[in-house]
Amino acid sequence: MPSSGRRKAGAIRRSFTGEDKMSAAAGVGRGDLGFDRCTDNQRRFRAMLALHLFNEDFADAPFTEHRLHSGRTFLSYSMTVSPRFDTLICIVPGALRNAVGRLLVPTPLVEDGLGIAGLRVEAAVDTSVYHLLHLPTGGRMVVTRQPTFLNVAEIGRRQPRHRRDGVGRFASADIPMTPAEYEAVGRVPTMGPGIERMLAAIVARLDVRDPNREWAMGSWWYDPLVRPLLRGARREGRRSLWGEGTDWELRWFGHPRIDDVIACLTSPLLGLPWATATQVSELAWAICGDGCRLTLVHGTA
Template sequence: MPHTTAKAAARIRAGFTGEVPATALPGIARSGGLGLDHCTPEQTELRALLALACFNHGELAAPRLRWRVGQISAYDPVISPRFDHLVLIVNACDNVALRLVGSQTDPHIPGMRVEERLGYHVWRLRHLPSGAQMYVSERDTLTAGRGRARRLPNLRRRLDGKEPLTADERDKLAAIPEISPSMKRLLAGIWVRMSLRDPDRSFDLGGWCIDPLDRAPERARCAPASRLWGHQGRWDLEWRGYPFPTDLIAALTHPTAGVEGVTVDRASSHSWLIRLEEAELYLHDEEL
């Protein structure tokens, strides 16, 4: 694809994701698509796992998936998916990286390891079970590296990215229900769109935390909570607070930035059915 065409696609993608065009450019697919879902099987595995981790949060969380990772939505995330890795751009990258990794006795995402800390504002992580790589980067790189780096607990052990899975991690991974290939693609697609927005301001998922369009502030009065649970190709996603379910549906079905092949039906007055091939995901909004 001509470089000018890729640059044009990067500008379009940045309008939806919140990236800057230079950050979006490496993620553009060779076909000219935005590249949000064009990735290796290893990346699909990781992104589906991140969906399980982030969308089981608060008092609604499935008991076997209380990994305490949903709080990263409060760090104003910008998600930059690439073909063979993932970049998560946040405020306070140290906090987010170490929350994803946890500790040897309390891993938040089982099998996640720190491979390297690059300067003061980028962490390189590796998920051992899938082999997938991700980066956690500071949003304001112009100021994040000023001054001395603060002391981080147990950093030496965290940086040994080849440490094998612990027995506790193996138990937590074994507790995850089986997920069909199509459902993995759908869950991965939802997670990478967690902060997706329409440049024309018709929807904004707000990092699954806020409504940047300030439409209905009463939704923020209850504590945010969510639950993602199911088996193989049939899952349920329920939540209270943000985002609006209509925003999520609009993001998934958008002709430019949506997940290719997704269809939506109203299942009841309180739920929607999202389909991707044989996968069926029911959305339930606790605010309705």
């Protein structure tokens, strides 16, 4: 992409994400905004991360029933999400250590479902950045206080001990998965390619908002547009995501509005170009494409 086109794409991306110029430019793809252009490992990781983020508090939520590992409270933190080709970057300006602790398995390892199964610290400086590696998929994630940060090699050269021990509190990348983690990963159903792309797309767009203030995702816990709650909605963010093969369902009570999710995923500039939305009931819509269907249900008991 010519530099002028890249600058324009970066400016458009910034208008949706709130990233700074450098971060937005680094994430722009070849001819697109870079939200969905990524490695296969990265796409699979984002889809699995969606499962860990979007399950909580429903009596029949699969991760509750089976005591699977969860990272749902990570969405309680204000953040800017910057998807890159081979990394998902989450910029969390405050309480960084607490935020990353919502995702990671503590050490010594425990077997009670804490942390996302197989997610490890590859390198870290606990006051500014954590580089994470998801062992089951090979996908990578960075949780950082600022958009500019040391990479893994730089941390290894400057602070070698942090590269090994994950700052002591969390499991590092050289610690293999436990039997409980293998069981948790094994319980994840098959995903059709379209479903994997949809779930990865939602994760990549956790905190985007329309520059014209018509819709906003708000990291699935608050409304940046400060609108009143709709009938049937609640402020708490109860969520459930599950399915099999080509047919999945995402249910939730609180933010964002279902219209916002549909507008985000089908936006001419930001959305999935192959996705279409169809209303299936008063409270449910189906996002379809690539031979798959993700049913969105909002505000149900």
